Amino acid sequence: MVTVRVAYLGPPGTYSHQAARQQFEPYTLEDESVSIIYLPQASIAGCFKSIDDDQCDYSLVPFENSSNGQVVLAYDLYRDWFVRESHRDSGKFKEPEFEVIAEQFVPIHHNLISFGSDLSKIEQIYSHPQVWSQCNRFLEELETKSDHKIEKIDISSTSKAVYLLNTIKSRERRSKCAAIASSTASEIHGVPIRRSNIEDFDGNTTRFLVMGRKQRKLLSIDPVSNKKLSDKKMTLLTFIIKDNDNFGSLCNILEVFKQHNLNLQTITTRPSIISPWRYVFFVEIWYSEELTTALAELQAEVLNLTVIGSFYRSKKFFDMVGAAGNQ
Numbered sequence: 001m002v003t004v005r006v007a008y009l010g011p012p013g014t015y016s017h018q019a020a021r022q023q024f025e026p027y028t029l030e031d032e033s034v035s036i037i038y039l040p041q042a043s044i045a046g047c048f049k050s051i052d053d054d055q056c057d058y059s060l061v062p063f064e065n066s067s068n069g070q071v072v073l074a075y076d077l078y079r080d081w082f083v084r085e086s087h088r089d090s091g092k093f094k095e096p097e098f099e100v101i102a103e104q105f106v107p108i109h110h111n112l113i114s115f116g117s118d119l120s121k122i123e124q125i126y127s128h129p130q131v132w133s134q135c136n137r138f139l140e141e142l143e144t145k146s147d148h149k150i151e152k153i154d155i156s157s158t159s160k161a162v163y164l165l166n167t168i169k170s171r172e173r174r175s176k177c178a179a180i181a182s183s184t185a186s187e188i189h190g191v192p193i194r195r196s197n198i199e200d201f202d203g204n205t206t207r208f209l210v211m212g213r214k215q216r217k218l219l220s221i222d223p224v225s226n227k228k229l230s231d232k233k234m235t236l237l238t239f240i241i242k243d244n245d246n247f248g249s250l251c252n253i254l255e256v257f258k259q260h261n262l263n264l265q266t267i268t269t270r271p272s273i274i275s276p277w278r279y280v281f282f283v284e285i286w287y288s289e290e291l292t293t294a295l296a297e298l299q300a301e302v303l304n305l306t307v308i309g310s311f312y313r314s315k316k317f318f319d320m321v322g323a324a325g326n327q
């Protein structure tokens with residue numbers, strides 16, 4: 001029997017749980033001797049810590065959404081784990097024991113879940129902060145139809161938001177509270193769905209990154225062999241511009257990628273926390289063999305150049321791009 005430990009943002013019933021099952025279930029279906037132990041974490045930060053501490057072999061985090069963009073908390077955790085400079089005052093940086101090894105795209109369908117059937121009485125809604133701006137239209141409509149403001153309460157995950165409805169003692173209060181979460185979360189916690197598919201956009205999709213321990217080759221299942229992968233690879237890397245006051249630094253960096261025919265998919269910046277208004281860059285590049293030479297050349301321009309992972313592009317990416325291109 002091969003046992004693989006997978007951490008995700010819990011409790012069961014979150015979208016992260018869905019992503020973890022989507023990534024690992026195919027292996028159990030193919031081979032009965034593989035068993036997956038899913039390990040729900042209380043926070044996204046916990047998903048990073050548990051893999052570094054060797055409490056799991058793989059760990060997933062939400063990274064970006066097709067309608068409301070980056071999951072900034074995940075980016076900031078990548079900065080905290082991978083950017084040595086951001087620890088220079090404490091001197092406490094330690095090389096992470098993990099890297100990004102795969103991606104998973106998950107269709108996200110949100111539901112309004114509540115014990116109360118009269119939606120005009122809802123006063124408070126619980127959910128994960130990433131959810132609000134994916135359901136703007138529904139939330140605005142709901143507020144217009146009720147004669148009061150609706151308070152949005154941030155919870156560490158969508159499934160926990162539904163769980164919390166069960167902890168409200170007073171029946172009257174319960175009927176005035178709701179959660180936004182998946183249909184699985186509604187089933188698990190036994191709270192009915194009052195409206196389904198309340199997301200603003202069709203095709204609302206979250207991209208999750210799968211992290212693996214650097215020593216995972218000792219394991220006998222390898223998620224990279226998943227058949228739903230294309231033959232194209234991506235590389236996620238991070239750096240800080242060395243001389244912030246130097247005119248054209250970013251342009252010089254982009255020039256290096258261009259000269260090596262490296263195609264960029266995204267550039268994102270987050271506060272570096274080294275000093276105010278200094279930024280950490282996250283770049284995703286379509287991998288090619290020229291990357292190593294390009295990275296060596298980039299050293300002149302940047303600090304803390306670190307590859308967070310190289311991984312095969314999911315075939316779903318091309319399905320989605322193709323579908324959008326045909327519209």
Ligand SMILES: O=C(O)C(=O)Cc1ccccc1
Binds near residue numbers: 159
């Ligand atoms: O709270 C969850 O269910 C998560 O997995 C985080 C999240 C929230 C909204 C969209 C995708 C992931």
